[in-house]
Amino acid sequence: MNTKHYDELKNIIKIYLPEDVSVDDIKPTSHLTQELNINSANLVDIVLDVEDHFDITIEDDEIEKMETVKSAIEIIEAKVL
Amino acid sequence: MSGEEIIAALPYGEPFIFVDTIDMVTKEEIHGSYTFKPEAFFYKGHFKDLPVTPGVILTECMAQIGLVSLGIYKMQDKDLSQLQVAFTNAQTEFLKPVLPGERVVVKAVQKYFRFNKLKCTVKLYNEGGDICAQGELAGIFSTKDEE
Numbered sequence: 191m192n193t194k195h196y197d198e199l200k201n202i203i204k205i206y207l208p209e210d211v212s213v214d215d216i217k218p219t220s221h222l223t224q225e226l227n228i229n230s231a232n233l234v235d236i237v238l239d240v241e242d243h244f245d246i247t248i249e250d251d252e253i254e255k256m257e258t259v260k261s262a263i264e265i266i267e268a269k270v271l
Numbered sequence: 272m273s274g275e276e277i278i279a280a281l282p283y284g285e286p287f288i289f290v291d292t293i294d295m296v297t298k299e300e301i302h303g304s305y306t307f308k309p310e311a312f313f314y315k316g317h318f319k320d321l322p323v324t325p326g327v328i329l330t331e332c333m334a335q336i337g338l339v340s341l342g343i344y345k346m347q348d349k350d351l352s353q354l355q356v357a358f359t360n361a362q363t364e365f366l367k368p369v370l371p372g373e374r375v376v377v378k379a380v381q382k383y384f385r386f387n388k389l390k391c392t393v394k395l396y397n398e399g400g401d402i403c404a405q406g407e408l409a410g411i412f413s414t415k416d417e418e
Contacts, residue, residue: 231359231411234388253386 191218191263195244195270199263202239206232218260244270272296272347274303280343280351281335286312289332296344299381303336309371324369329395329404330361337379337393342412345384353415359388363406367397374398379408387412 196218204213208227215226222228228236237248237256246269248256256262274293281290295302307324314322339356346354369375379393390409397403 229359231357231388231409234386234411238383238385250386 191260192267195263195266196259198243199240199259199266202236202243203228203259205239206236216259218258218263220259221257222259222262223257240266246270272344277340277343280354281339282354282356283335287331288335289328290335290340293336293340296341298345300379301337301341301344302376302378303340304374304376305332305336306374307369307371311371314371322371324371324373326363326365326404329365329369329375330363330406330408332375333363333377333379333393333395333404333406334358334361334408334410336377337391338389338408338410341379341381341391342389342410345389346412346414349414351414355413355415357411358408359411360390360409361406363404363408365404367401367403369395369397369403375403382407 200216203216206228211226220226222233223230237253241248244266246266248265252265256265274296277293277296278290281288289305290303291305293301293303313325313328317323317325342356343351376396377393379391382390382392388409388411390407393406393408394402395404
């Protein structure tokens with residue numbers, strides 16, 4: 191896992207964290223909805239920001255696989271050249 | 272899909288439906304109208320001696336026309352009897368009061384529709400053409416058969 195991609199994703203995720211979850215709670219293994227308490231509406235905005243930032247397109251079935259920070263990075267890195 | 276068919280598919284009823292007509296709809300844009308009934312329940316208390324349409328009700332009117340009606344049109348190929356809508360985001364500013372009996376026109380343009388989330392910029396105009404409220408609204412649309 192590329193630390194640059196990880197830090198960039200973290201910067202996108204932190205915008206959508208609920209008030210009771212801190213940036214320091216974000217770990218590669220963190221589950222986006224269950225541990226970081228990101229709701230499905232905000233998850234869509236995270237994916238749209240990821241698409242803009244990394245200049246990639248995420249498909250409908252891929253958003254379902256983005257369960258943890260690590261799995262999101264894997265999907266991003268498979269698309270970023 | 273006609274305006275009447277969209278209204279028939281709306282999941283709202285009295286006293287909480289704020290759509291009279293859908294006058295124009297495409298995949299990206301929708302126009303509709305509503306006339307606020309002077310006898311509506313909220314005027315009795317907002318305000319006690321000065322009835323003005325509450326901002327939350329203007330937001331609801333904007334959402335029912337500009338978000339949910341457009342979403343129904345976009346999802347017309349799905350089983351609309353199974354439609355579920357969750358209102359997720361509202362960022363609205365209120366510029367002019369809307370009084371009992373006023374007819375308003377709501378116009379909305381889609382910003383995006385991705386992963387079942389629809390986000391629109393919505394404006395609410397009075398009969399004089401002044402913008403009374405404007406903002407960005409978003410919601411998630413799902414039909415149970417998708418899950």
